[in-house]
Amino acid sequence: MNDFSDFNTRDIVKAYASGETSPSEYMDWLINRVEKVEPKVCALYVFKPDQAKQQAAESTKRWFKKQTIGPLDGVPVTVKELIATKGDATPLGTAASDKTPATEDAPTAARLKEDGAIIFAKTTCPDYGMLSSGLSTFHHLSRNPWDLSQNPGGSSAGAAAAGAAGFGTLHIGTDIGGSVRLPAGWTGLFGFKPTLGRIPIYPYYTGRSAGPMTKTVDDAIMVMPTIAKPDWRDATALEYQALEWNVPPADVRGMKIGLMLDAGCGITAEPEVKTAVLNAAKTFAAQGAEIIEINPVLKRQWLDGLDVFWRARFWGTMLELSPAKRQSILPYIYEWAKDAENANPLDVVKGFDATLAMRDACGAAFHNLDAIISPVNPNVSYPADWASPTNDPQKPFEHIAFTLPWNMGEQPAASINCGFSSSGMPIGLQIIAPRFEDLKVIALSKAYELWRGPITNWPAL
Known part of the structure; x- marks a missing residue:
């Protein structure tokens, strides 16, 4: 059997087109990889190898006849458990949820299937997707492939673990406060959160986006034209534009790039994180950009206020459950939400x-700036069985201060690896652009990836 470990998505499609390999051969290799490594990382939910093999065989016939149905025909992909797929339960990571199979595909899953991609598995998430962790009362505990004792982050925990473990090239997560970028940063992946509404999502909510989590920027480029196609169900979606995602690397000469090393609150960026981000800033400067240190956009009272609001929202959800179901929720989440029981409505x-x-502060931050760079994660890593980097339900969001504002501001933002700690764990650089300038984030990421060079030490497991 051929080894496709070094193939990216573009390589796979070219190999299918040339006859160098087939969807069936690639899927056989991938399933073998998953069956060997999945018990170690626990990244997947509803892994369906037999169904995937059948779909790959059908795609192989189409490629042979040159009658493919889309640009991703036969390419394996995972989607986060929260993204509904027809016929599969969407448990929201918790034992407390209803397990009735979904009657239709969510927008992202629907677009992938229409373009021929094979959703061979879904990926895990924590209870209600509310942790930066793989800790769940329904799924197995997902682990970081770089060090199995460490956390992959979350809430797109399984997607991060699957991506770093080499379970194919394309993984789709969701992000309402950093849930694509945070785990991407902790696992060395490229994670992209587009402008809110660029990728239709359902159910939609304030700040909630979907986005790719991949080993390379080019992999994300390959899937964006598919998942950005319109879907009438998302009332927050942008007017569809057929963007040319395969932009050249950015020429940063003359660009004004803000450098934010202080998030304004939350966990202070650790020395190794600051050093890696400063080195990335020096790289941009060496290529001709003007680096301008800027103040944080987030304030303590805003982070605490959103915490109160989210607690109240989830406590309302939990009150709809029977007492027995409520008791099956992860204690960390239950304790966190129950604090809203006596919340002042005005505070909510x-x-x-x-x-x-x-949103106002994030928009103002780009006055006279072309882009902003910052850490993604303030810390290097933390134990796999912790619910968050603080592991304290009274301090649940101290780690999202660099990422959260751009969800509420709706700006496109990405995480890209900018180095490793002394312990060998990945460190992420966040690249943010003004609303609607998604292609600028891609071009800047592509440029930085080129200057940095490829990651060659992905976990072998």
Whole structure:
């Protein structure tokens, strides 16, 4: 059997077109890889190897006849458990949820299938997708392939673990406060959160986006034209534009790039994280960009306010459950949400208003700047069985201060690896651009990836 470990998505499609390999041969290799490594990382949910092999065989016939149905025909992909797929339950990571199979595909899954991609598995997430962790009362504990004792982050925990473990090239997560970028940063992946509404999502919510998590920028480029196609169900979606995602690397000469090393609150960036991001900033400067240190966009009262609002929202969800179901929720999540039982309604409203304050601050931050760079994660890593880097339900969001504002501000943002800690764990650089300038994030990421060089030490497991 051929080894396709070094193939990216473009290589796979070219190999199918030339006859060098087939979807069936690639899928056989991938399933063998998954069956060997999955017990170690626990990244997947509803892994269906027999169905995937059948779909690959059908794609192989189409490629042979030159009658493919889309640009991703026969390419394996995973989607996060929260993204509904017809016929599969969407348990939201928790034992407390209803397990009735979904009656239709969510927008991202529907577009992937229409373009011929094979969703061979879904990926794990924590209870209600509310942790930066793989800790779940329904799924097995997902682990970081770089060090199995460490956390992959979350809430797109399984997608991060699957991507770093080499389970194919394309993985789709969701992100409402950093849930694509945070785990991408902790596992060395490229994670892209587009402008809100660029990728239709359902159910939609304030700040909630879907996005690719891949080993390379080019892999994300290959899937964006598919998952950015329109879907009427997303009332927050942007007007569809057939963007040319395969842009050249950015020429940064003369660009003004803001450098944000202080998030304004939360966990202070650790020395190794700051050093890696500063080195990335020096790389941009060496290529001709003007680096300007800027103040944080987030304030303590806004992060705390959003915490109150989210607690109240989830406590309302939990009150709809029977007492027995409520008791099956992860204790960390239950304790966190129950604090809203006696919340002042005015504080809850102020908490929601914090999202608008963040939006205003994020928009203002780009006055006279072309882009902003910062850490993604403030810390290097933390134990696999922790719910978050603090592991404290009273301090649940101290780690998302660099990522959260750009969800509420709706700006496109990416995580790209910018080095490794002394312990060998990946460190992520965040690249942010003004709203609607998604292609600028891609071009800057492509440029930095080129300057940095490829990652050659992915976990072998």
